[in-house]
Amino acid sequence: MSLLEVRDLSVRYTDAEAVSGLSFGVDAGESVGLVGESGSGKTQTALAILGLLPEKAAIGGNIAFDGAEIVGASERQLDRLRAERIGMVFQDPMQALNPYVPIGKQLRRILLCHGTSDGRAADQRVMHMLDRVGLPDPARQFRAYPHQLSGGMRQRVMIASALIADPDLLIADEPTTALDVTVQAQILELLERIREETALLLITHDLGIIAGHCERLLVIENGRLVEEGPTRKLFSEPQSPHTRKLIDAAPRLDGALPQPPETGDIVLDAEDVSVSYTEREGRQQLHAVQDLDLQLRAGETVAVVGESGSGKSSFVRAVLGLIPMRAGRVTFCGRELAGPVQARAVEMRRDLQLVFQDPAGSLNPQLRIEQVIGEPLTVHAPDLDAKARRKRVAAALQRVGLEEGLLRRFPHQLSGGQAQRVAIARALIVNPRVLVCDEAVAALDGSVRRQILDLLQREQQATGLGIVFISHDLAVVRSISHRVMVLYLGRLIELANGAGIFGRPRHPYTRALLDAVPVPDPVSPGGRLSLGGEMPSIITPPSGCAFHPRCRHAKSRCRVEPPKARRIGDAQVACHRAEELEL
Amino acid sequence: MSVVARIWARMRSSKTVMVSGGILCVIALLAAIGPWISPNEYVAADFGNILRAPTLSAGHVFGTDDLGRDLFVRTMMGVQVTFAVALVASVVSLLIGVLYGATAGFVGGRVDAVMMRLVDTLYATPFIFFVILLLVVFERNFLLIFVAIGAINWLDMARIVRGQTLSLREREFVQAAQLIGVSTPRIILRHIAPNLVGVVIVYVTLTIPQAILIESFLSFLGLGIQEPQTSLGKLVNDGTDQMEGASWMLLIPATLLAVLLLCFNFLGDGMRDLLDSRQSR
Numbered sequence: 001m002s003l004l005e006v007r008d009l010s011v012r013y014t015d016a017e018a019v020s021g022l023s024f025g026v027d028a029g030e031s032v033g034l035v036g037e038s039g040s041g042k043t044q045t046a047l048a049i050l051g052l053l054p055e056k057a058a059i060g061g062n063i064a065f066d067g068a069e070i071v072g073a074s075e076r077q078l079d080r081l082r083a084e085r086i087g088m089v090f091q092d093p094m095q096a097l098n099p100y101v102p103i104g105k106q107l108r109r110i111l112l113c114h115g116t117s118d119g120r121a122a123d124q125r126v127m128h129m130l131d132r133v134g135l136p137d138p139a140r141q142f143r144a145y146p147h148q149l150s151g152g153m154r155q156r157v158m159i160a161s162a163l164i165a166d167p168d169l170l171i172a173d174e175p176t177t178a179l180d181v182t183v184q185a186q187i188l189e190l191l192e193r194i195r196e197e198t199a200l201l202l203i204t205h206d207l208g209i210i211a212g213h214c215e216r217l218l219v220i221e222n223g224r225l226v227e228e229g230p231t232r233k234l235f236s237e238p239q240s241p242h243t244r245k246l247i248d249a250a251p252r253l254d255g256a257l258p259q260p261p262e263t264g265d266i267v268l269d270a271e272d273v274s275v276s277y278t279e280r281e282g283r284q285q286l287h288a289v290q291d292l293d294l295q296l297r298a299g300e301t302v303a304v305v306g307e308s309g310s311g312k313s314s315f316v317r318a319v320l321g322l323i324p325m326r327a328g329r330v331t332f333c334g335r336e337l338a339g340p341v342q343a344r345a346v347e348m349r350r351d352l353q354l355v356f357q358d359p360a361g362s363l364n365p366q367l368r369i370e371q372v373i374g375e376p377l378t379v380h381a382p383d384l385d386a387k388a389r390r391k392r393v394a395a396a397l398q399r400v401g402l403e404e405g406l407l408r409r410f411p412h413q414l415s416g417g418q419a420q421r422v423a424i425a426r427a428l429i430v431n432p433r434v435l436v437c438d439e440a441v442a443a444l445d446g447s448v449r450r451q452i453l454d455l456l457q458r459e460q461q462a463t464g465l466g467i468v469f470i471s472h473d474l475a476v477v478r479s480i481s482h483r484v485m486v487l488y489l490g491r492l493i494e495l496a497n498g499a500g501i502f503g504r505p506r507h508p509y510t511r512a513l514l515d516a517v518p519v520p521d522p523v524s525p526g527g528r529l530s531l532g533g534e535m536p537s538i539i540t541p542p543s544g545c546a547f548h549p550r551c552r553h554a555k556s557r558c559r560v561e562p563p564k565a566r567r568i569g570d571a572q573v574a575c576h577r578a579e580e581l582e583l
Numbered sequence: 584m585s586v587v588a589r590i591w592a593r594m595r596s597s598k599t600v601m602v603s604g605g606i607l608c609v610i611a612l613l614a615a616i617g618p619w620i621s622p623n624e625y626v627a628a629d630f631g632n633i634l635r636a637p638t639l640s641a642g643h644v645f646g647t648d649d650l651g652r653d654l655f656v657r658t659m660m661g662v663q664v665t666f667a668v669a670l671v672a673s674v675v676s677l678l679i680g681v682l683y684g685a686t687a688g689f690v691g692g693r694v695d696a697v698m699m700r701l702v703d704t705l706y707a708t709p710f711i712f713f714v715i716l717l718l719v720v721f722e723r724n725f726l727l728i729f730v731a732i733g734a735i736n737w738l739d740m741a742r743i744v745r746g747q748t749l750s751l752r753e754r755e756f757v758q759a760a761q762l763i764g765v766s767t768p769r770i771i772l773r774h775i776a777p778n779l780v781g782v783v784i785v786y787v788t789l790t791i792p793q794a795i796l797i798e799s800f801l802s803f804l805g806l807g808i809q810e811p812q813t814s815l816g817k818l819v820n821d822g823t824d825q826m827e828g829a830s831w832m833l834l835i836p837a838t839l840l841a842v843l844l845l846c847f848n849f850l851g852d853g854m855r856d857l858l859d860s861r862q863s864r
Contacts, residue, residue: 322758341761349764362755366777375773379764426759 003028003199004049004169008061011044011053011223018044018057019223028168031200033214033231035207035246037445038416041223042203046171049201050088051078066168083114087162087198091174093154097146103157104130104142110164129160133190150534151308152183156190163194170194173203180307180472185516185529188213205445207250208475208518211235212525219243232522249446250520251475257498258457260482264297265333267433267466268319268352273328275311275318275490279539286538288314289490291328294468296434299460301467303477303484305513307535311490312470316436320352333433350380353427357439359419363411369422370407373397376430396429397422400455417448421455428459434466435459441476453480475517478502486510489538489546496571504583506573508551511583545576553581590784590857599853603846610843614662623653625660626811634829646831648821657813658836664814665795665843668732672794673787675733680740681783687741688748689771699745702738710735710797714806728807732794740786747782751775788851792844799840815840 002025011019019041026032036042047053049063051070063070065081073081082088090096098106104126111122123142130138133156146154155175162170172191176184191200192213202214210217210231217234219227219242227240238244275289289311296302304312318325321341330337332351337344356362363372374393377384384392394404400421411419420440427435437456441449457480459465471477477484484501486493486509494507505511511530518527533550536542542549548558557576565574575581594600618625622642628651629635629643637646637654645654687698714731721727751757752775760770799816801807808814815836822833 320762322761342767346764349762352762354759354762356755356759358755362759364756364760364774364778366780367773375760375765376763379766423759426763430763 002026003030003066004201005064006045006049006061007064009045009048009063010060011041011048012058012060013056017223019048022061022220022223022225024218024225024228026169026199026201029195029199030216031195031202031214033210033217034201034203034220035205035210035217036220037205037246037447039222040220042205042220043173044223045220046088046173046201046203049171050082050086080114083110084165085168087165087167087170089155089158089162089170089172089175091177093151093158093178094146096158097154099146102143102145103149104144107157107161107164110161114165125164126160129164130157132194133157133160133163134186135160150183151179152186152534155179155183155187159187159190159194163198167198169199169201171201171203174205175202176209177204177206181474181516181518182307182512182531183534184209184518185527185531188518188527189529206518207235207246207446207520208525208527211520211522212518212527219246235520235522245447247520249450251446251449251473251478251517252521253475253478253502253514253517253519253526255479257478257502258301258480258482260497261297261299261464264299264464264466266295267298268294268296268330268332268468270294270319270330271328273315273318273330274326275314275323276326284539287490287541288538289318292487292490292492294319294485296466296468298433298466299464300483301456301460301469301481303469303471303481304487305471305474305477305484306487306493307472309489309535309538310487311538312487313438314490315487316354316438316468316470320354320436322354346379350376350430351433352436353430353432353434354436354438355420355423355427355440357442359416359423359443360411362423363419365411367410368407369397369409369411369414372411372422373426373429376426380430392429396425399428399459400425401451417444417452420444420448420452424452424455428465431463432465434468436468436470438470439472440469442471442473449476456480473517474501474513475519486513489535489541491546492565492572492574493547494571494573494575495565496573500569500571506568506571506578506581506583507575508553508581508583509547512550545574553577590780593857594854597853597857599849600857603849603853606842607846607850610662610839610846611666614659614666617659618656618663621653621656621659623656625652625656625813628652634825636829637831637835645835646829648832649825649829654818654832654835658815658818658839661813661815661818661836662839662843664808664812665798665840668729668794668798669791669847671729672732672736672790676737676740676790677783677787678737679733680737681744681779683737684741684744684746685748685771685775685779688745689752689767689775691749691752695745699742702741705735706738714801718806723809725808725812728798728801731801732797735797736790736794739790740783743782743786744779747779748775751778785851785854788847788854792847792851795840795844795847815843 004026007023009019009022010017022045034042048059049070051073053059059071065085107126107129108122111125127138127142130141135141135153135156176187179187188209204210214231217229217231218225221242227234227243234243235247238247271293273289273292277286277288279286292315304316306312314323317323319330321337321344341349370393373396374389377389377392397404402418402421441452444452456467460467469477469481481498483497485495488509494510501510505514515528515530519525531550544560545558545563548554563574563576565572568578629647630651632641632643632647633651634649635641635643635647637644643653645658647654687695717727717731757770757774760774798807798814802814802816803820808817818836819833819840822836825832
């Protein structure tokens, strides 16, 4: 008999059925992946197993855990079950942890709630758990508040709290979606390590993660199980077209690189851009970006890649004039762009457009889609009459692959992918020369992401649009970038064309980023951990080469002397040992 | 226009809002036409019916006071004053408060600092002291009470709107509008203001009862409305003098005042709930 047996589970709300007729089992010690796009019912299934669904949800079917029925169990029984048998890790650890209580105390409470009466023994056990999940200096972190930890560390604490009562089953719902790729690799490695003692139900939309970490896969679509089987078999011979689609949509590190444009004038030229933030209390200058250059040609895509805190967003926002530059010069087609964006001439503001990460946040909730997309026209083509404007808006909507019926809707009535298309339509309606995408696909599902990237590429080929694409994930940018710029702590690490970055990376950090990418291939899944620790804070940057504390190739010179970026072949690399290293 | 239509649609779905709003409308209608259709005048004394309890036969449905004046007409007149105070309070806090707060929030920097310190200073002035000062400088005047209420009523609104504007200013759709080239006044009108409407409406309905209470309080102290004109606060004051012999003189205006305050408060609470549920959805 399986440890967890779900039979014919259905979850129904008044207006829709979230899960219908779902049956599967998880054996003791097994690791099972539950894969589906957002809205497919993954999280609803997890909540049903934990008995945490809201009261208005109607649940049908059976869920047996170790023989005991969960559906319809009393709150008391569920409490015991959740406390002792099933652990849960949520997507966002910041919301799952109480911000007012030190983490040690939070974990201690779990123990004191069931059984452990000895305070000191509880403290010992908490310390041991924190150590096991890889929290450095557990005795000190015991007293830390959640906001004092980084995202990766918080997720480790969540895992520790889920494991502290020795559960038989751990449910992890998108545990790494909010994290950088390198940190994601660390967390996945941790989950891999704890697999010896508990069964794992890993819920995700990312097949790359699943490929390396699960024995068996369940693929669900619209609340129904569409395919189930051993991971390897599912990847090599998927039966259902939906599985096929998910595998195809996952970003990979092989396949053809895009052809760079033959010629093209430099449209955007940023030189020696530096950005500083002033800490008010300490009167301290934080150097978020230091001396970065960017040349973008018409029809070219340059990716700016780095972990969170690498300064990639600050850099492009300074170039766009949304935040002040400390030093540097930006020219657009030979004309200098100075000052904040509000001070720039209106004609100049047509050519540079930005697409944000969070599509919902970048659309005014009070305006209809028609007004959102039409707004640039009111500024740049004010003599257009209402009829002509409506025609242009409809055309723009069509251009991004949306139906005209959406024009009368409000932003909250759209899905994430639709909203992002609207944001792109708004940016493209005035035919800009340069489009900056700030993590524009990070919040989207695999297949939707693919469509958006294809859309951008099509636009580029049709109009010679220059694209600056910011991302924390090298695999995402691979299929569209002609050149890639890797940043670390606001400094340039490596700048090279696609073949250089993906074929012959010259900087250890670039290598580490590539290794960390999970690949949807169970034979060689990637997601390897070749980088310990986390990015240091810009408040206390390391001496010498900023990357040296995490670099396994660091020599004494790296600790004292900051490397200057220099040209090696086609690439620019900032590493003292770039020539000698074979990465 | 679409914002108003949507808020109206949401209001209709809430029982609290519809019931309290309905009661307010009925009272307002009564106050508007009551004195007009009543055979009695608010200053005319009916010497045959001094301190008469509520009766239909003598034509005094709410009774009369110690000077024989019809209480129904006087109470409705008090309600009129109350609604006038509510109107002045909401208009002042809407016009001055919203504009002042939105300007301070959006412009930011030194302008913001100076503007908000002025608000702090006004906050720190003791209210009664301020009213007495007004009375000393100007003559006793019916309008003074509106000036006094208006002067303090916009302060809270200015603070709240400024806070909202500060956070709205950082929102990505505002940045997107700046990149597109939308001018600053247009950004305030099209992107900031519509997103303020929800908070502003709720806050206005919450400041109205506050203003009504202040008026009643001032009239009760004798600093507000002067004889022979009257307000609910003044009627309650008169009623307390005759509490033992003529309880209706206290009970009727006091009940009306309480009902009005409750309705305005419920209306505000209901509106706030509506807007919260929209955010969480």
